[in-house]
Amino acid sequence: MSNHDATKAKIHELIAPFNVKDAELKDEATFMGDLEWDSLTVMDFVAAIEDEFDIIITMNMQAEIETIGQLVDAVAKLQDQ
Amino acid sequence: MTDLLSKFDPLINEREALLSTGVRDPYALVMEEVKSPTLAICNGRETILLGTYNYMGMTFDDDVLAAGHDALDNFGAGTTGSRVLNGTYQGHKECEEALKEFYDMDHAMVFSTGYQANLGVISTLAGKDDYVILDIDSHASIYDGCAMGNAQIVAFRHNDVEALEKRLKRLPQEAGKLVVLEGVYSMLGDVAPLKEMVAICKKHGAMVLVDEAHSMGFIGENGRGVCEEQGVIDDVDFIIGTFSKSVGTVGGFCVSNHPKFEIMRLVCRPYVFTASLPPAVVATSAASIRKLMHSGNKRAHLWENSKRLHQGLRDMGYTLGTPEAQSGIIAVIVEDMMQGALLWQELLKNGLYVNLARPPATPHGVTLLRCSLCAEHSSEQVGEILKIFEKSGKDIGVI
Numbered sequence: 019m020s021n022h023d024a025t026k027a028k029i030h031e032l033i034a035p036f037n038v039k040d041a042e043l044k045d046e047a048t049f050m051g052d053l054e055w056d057s058l059t060v061m062d063f064v065a066a067i068e069d070e071f072d073i074i075i076t077m078n079m080q081a082e083i084e085t086i087g088q089l090v091d092a093v094a095k096l097q098d099q
Numbered sequence: 100m101t102d103l104l105s106k107f108d109p110l111i112n113e114r115e116a117l118l119s120t121g122v123r124d125p126y127a128l129v130m131e132e133v134k135s136p137t138l139a140i141c142n143g144r145e146t147i148l149l150g151t152y153n154y155m156g157m158t159f160d161d162d163v164l165a166a167g168h169d170a171l172d173n174f175g176a177g178t179t180g181s182r183v184l185n186g187t188y189q190g191h192k193e194c195e196e197a198l199k200e201f202y203d204m205d206h207a208m209v210f211s212t213g214y215q216a217n218l219g220v221i222s223t224l225a226g227k228d229d230y231v232i233l234d235i236d237s238h239a240s241i242y243d244g245c246a247m248g249n250a251q252i253v254a255f256r257h258n259d260v261e262a263l264e265k266r267l268k269r270l271p272q273e274a275g276k277l278v279v280l281e282g283v284y285s286m287l288g289d290v291a292p293l294k295e296m297v298a299i300c301k302k303h304g305a306m307v308l309v310d311e312a313h314s315m316g317f318i319g320e321n322g323r324g325v326c327e328e329q330g331v332i333d334d335v336d337f338i339i340g341t342f343s344k345s346v347g348t349v350g351g352f353c354v355s356n357h358p359k360f361e362i363m364r365l366v367c368r369p370y371v372f373t374a375s376l377p378p379a380v381v382a383t384s385a386a387s388i389r390k391l392m393h394s395g396n397k398r399a400h401l402w403e404n405s406k407r408l409h410q411g412l413r414d415m416g417y418t419l420g421t422p423e424a425q426s427g428i429i430a431v432i433v434e435d436m437m438q439g440a441l442l443w444q445e446l447l448k449n450g451l452y453v454n455l456a457r458p459p460a461t462p463h464g465v466t467l468l469r470c471s472l473c474a475e476h477s478s479e480q481v482g483e484i485l486k487i488f489e490k491s492g493k494d495i496g497v498i
Contacts, residue, residue, distance in 0.1 A: 056464065057464075058463055058464065061235060061254070061256065065256065065262065068265075068266075068269070069265070072269060073269065074253055074266060074269045074270060076230075076251045076252055076253050077252040077253070077254055078251055078252060
């Protein structure tokens with residue numbers, strides 16, 4: 019499994035406990051629309067991602083991330099830095 | 100043509116739905132007469148004010164009013180100028196002197212509002228490549244200051260010391276870092292663990308700004324706020340405050356011991372590109388600040404009021420924002436906007452004004468009735484407030 023795939027698998031795993039709507043985790047699925055997350059859920063989830071990968075996703079970056087695919091790319095990029 | 104106002108349709112529709120049920124618009128109250136810091140006439144009825152942040156009741160203080168009349172007569176109605184051009188009068192300097200004495204700090208800078216103080220100081224300190232680390236429940240003026248400075252914003256869970264430290268550890272060591280905290284968070288009235296947080300900020304090389312808007316004049320031995328109360332005021336780099344709460348006027352400020360602080364007057368846009376406060380406002384503010392230095396008895400009475408109201412509301416079965424009274428703010432949590440509007444209206448009908456607050460101003464999407472006590476509320480008034488809350492709450496079915 020490539021690093022990118024491993025990151026994606028881990029992110030899917032972290033989404034699971036928050037995915038109360040049981041939405042399909044496609045790359046183009048949106049957090050607000052498809053997963054129906056509110057801002058509080060987003061905050062808890064971002065904190066979980068940050069702790070897992072030991073990174074910071076600033077609110078400026080969060081504003082640009084709408085889909086699962088975008089999040090995977092952003093996390094992969096932050097890990098490389 | 101795209102109607103640029105159509106983006107507000109959801110809010111317009113929500114408001115129309117609410118008002119069509121016949122409830123009074125909670126955001127269109129007019130006070131026809133104001134009798135004292137705690138009493139006004141609303142809709143022709145005498146109303147106890149319990150939502151003014153006028154914590155120390157200075158708005159009708161004789162010495163404060165006298166200072167204002169004198170300044171109005173001698174310096175005119177307004178300055179028509181920026182602080183850095185023609186807008187600095189003797190009164191503005193005297194007001195800054197009063198603040199320096201009040202906080203025992205080297206520098207004080209007065210802004211035209213508290214909102215502008217946060218907007219100006221945060222946007223000027225933290226630029227594009229700097230980080231602002233803030234509590235997720237921070238006031239709108241703090242978020243707007245971050246946006247205006249194009250800073251990188253890192254939020255942490257409300258009042259969570261560990262979450263703050265984790266984030267500070269992960270940031271590049273060499274990057275500029277400003278941690279923004281509040282002494283009292285204005286929606287729930289809860290106090291921040293500043294002692295632990297400020298120590299962590301210093302350990303990780305971050306500068307610290309504390310907004311003490313809701314604690315000035317009331318919390319701490321000299322009324323300097325939560326950072327005084329928790330013994331960390333000397334480690335805080337900047338304190339932001341407002342005149343529109345305990346001071347009883349309008350305006351904002353920043354105090355600091357930083358040796359280079361005075362340059363802020365030339366580089367802080369919300370300070371430079373706006374007209375200064377009118378002479379009467381700086382004169383009343385200075386007089387009020389000086390009186391607040393010696394208001395130990397009033398502080399004690401305000402604490403009594405706050406604790407009594409908190410206990411009373413809790414005993415009736417209301418859900419409150421904090422387990423015990425931590426400040427002059429007591430938040431009554433309600434189910435939703437509809438229930439909040441109904442209770443708000445019933446309280447007003449029975450002669451009591453409180454603030455109805457809703458998301459996005461509130462955290463966690465809650466709707467709440469925010470009560471803020473005043474040192475000038477008499478014991479009888481607090482008793483009356485409790486009676487009105489009991490009757491109204493039962494009639495609406497909240498308790």
